[in-house]
Amino acid sequence: xxxxxxxxxxxxxxxxxxxxxxxxxxxxxxxxxxxxxxxxxxxxxxxxxxxxxxxxxxxxxxxxxxxxxxxxxxxxxxxxxxxxxxxxxxxxxxxxxxxxxxxxxxxxxxxxxxxxxxxxxxxxxxxxxxxxxxxxxxxxxxxxxxxxxxxxxxxxxxxxxxxxxxxxxxxxxxxxxxxxxxxxxxxxxxxxxxxxxxxxxxxxxxxxxxxxxxxxxxxxxxxxxxxxxxxxxxxxxxxxxxxxxxxxxxxxxxxxxxxxxxxxxxxxxxxxxxxxxxxxxxxxxxxxxxxxxxxxxxxxxxxxxxxxxxxxxxxxxxxxxxxxxxxxxxxxxxxxxxxxxxxxxxxxxxxxxxxxxxxxxxxxxxxxxxxx
Ligand code: IPM
Ligand code: MN
Numbered sequence: 001x002x003x004x005x006x007x008x009x010x011x012x013x014x015x016x017x018x019x020x021x022x023x024x025x026x027x028x029x030x031x032x033x034x035x036x037x038x039x040x041x042x043x044x045x046x047x048x049x050x051x052x053x054x055x056x057x058x059x060x061x062x063x064x065x066x067x068x069x070x071x072x073x074x075x076x077x078x079x080x081x082x083x084x085x086x087x088x089x090x091x092x093x094x095x096x097x098x099x100x101x102x103x104x105x106x107x108x109x110x111x112x113x114x115x116x117x118x119x120x121x122x123x124x125x126x127x128x129x130x131x132x133x134x135x136x137x138x139x140x141x142x143x144x145x146x147x148x149x150x151x152x153x154x155x156x157x158x159x160x161x162x163x164x165x166x167x168x169x170x171x172x173x174x175x176x177x178x179x180x181x182x183x184x185x186x187x188x189x190x191x192x193x194x195x196x197x198x199x200x201x202x203x204x205x206x207x208x209x210x211x212x213x214x215x216x217x218x219x220x221x222x223x224x225x226x227x228x229x230x231x232x233x234x235x236x237x238x239x240x241x242x243x244x245x246x247x248x249x250x251x252x253x254x255x256x257x258x259x260x261x262x263x264x265x266x267x268x269x270x271x272x273x274x275x276x277x278x279x280x281x282x283x284x285x286x287x288x289x290x291x292x293x294x295x296x297x298x299x300x301x302x303x304x305x306x307x308x309x310x311x312x313x314x315x316x317x318x319x320x321x322x323x324x325x326x327x328x329x330x331x332x333x334x335x336x337x338x339x340x341x342x343x344x345x346x347x348x349x350x351x352x353x354x355x356x357x358x359x360x361x362x363x364x365x366x367x368x369x370x371x372x
Contacts, residue, residue, distance in 0.1 A: 002035045006066040010044040012279025013289035014072025020291035020344030021298040027351035044089035045076035054092030071274035101267035104169045107133040109251040114322045118256030129231040134173040135244025139165045142241045170206040173238040177213045181235035187223040257330045259290025262297040273297040287339035290328040317350040
């Protein structure tokens with residue numbers, strides 16, 4: 001298969017983790033005889049520095065003319081505490097989502113057996129957790145009208161949803177549940193918010209098309225508690241933009257590190273794949289950023305194009321790296337010298353040597369990308 005992939009590494013640790021995902025994708029292309037080409041484009045703070053805009057026209061063009069987008073991370077502390085900043089790196093990501101119509105953000109959360117001790121939650125609570133979060137991505141409070149009074153004393157952000165916006169992602173969530181554990185949980189705040197009551201009504205209507213899927217409802221405050229009390233009760237979580245943002249960071253604790261969570265953002269026409277973690281500027285260039293979320297986002301990209309054997313190979317390589325403790329310090333209790341690029345080297349090597357059953361840590365020349 002020929003795939004033209006836009007690469008938007010962005011800020012902070014974005015470039016270094018994305019680089020590992022690209023190494024993995026190149027190895028997959030080689031192994032399975034595909035042609036993947038990569039077109040790089042700036043986004044975020046780095047794009048502001050270069051062009052004045054967090055999403056330059058040219059970058060959007062690249063995204064519109066490629067088959068898929070691999071996104072790194074966005075954000076720079078120099079903008080965070082400056083409420084008067086006119087442009088912000090995050091606007092680049094939000095504009096990208098909106099312009100490309102990426103309305104569904106899919107965030108899988110899994111407790112890996114090999115990492116269970118890394119989570120601050122108890123083993124018996126998280127073991128076996130497997131959740132798919134469907135977060136609405138182009139509506140709600142993120143995109144509603146913003147207001148700041150002239151005297152600077154009053155501000156508001158409007159949360160708006162239409163039946164159409166709710167129904168289209170609800171259908172995707174129910175379809176996903178059909179090939180999983182047949183349960184959708186709508187997370188909302190219907191006891192207070194009118195927009196949440198609309199979500200309930202529309203989701204109930206959509207549920208009628210999927211009689212084999214059970215639908216239940218949770219208020220977001222309760223859902224936040226249930227997520228750490230009993231995460232195994234969840235199969236597919238369907239929720240609006242901001243609740244999904246918050247609940248998915250919380251859920252990442254189950255996996256042991258936010259550095260493991262991948263995501264796919266899809267619309268009618270375009271698809272973008274990105275880790276859920278941010279730009280983690282304190283770690284930039286130190287070789288400690290976990291590239292797994294980016295690599296697993298690449299696996300989601302492959303699945304999007306029905307390249308299932310390829311995605312499985314990538315996932316197996318990741319599982320193997322976890323098993324052998326070839327992981328960055330956030331999840332490594334055994335070795336302290338495994339850097340971001342060494343994890344990438346291992347994954348790349350594993351893909352190129354799939355039949356090598358003798359892989360173990362000692363066999364790997366860390367940093368030289370070879371297995372002997
Ligand atoms: C995410 C991020 C973004 C969001 C930020 C960077 C705008 O937190 O993808 O979860 O809030 O959607
Ligand atoms: Mn977030």
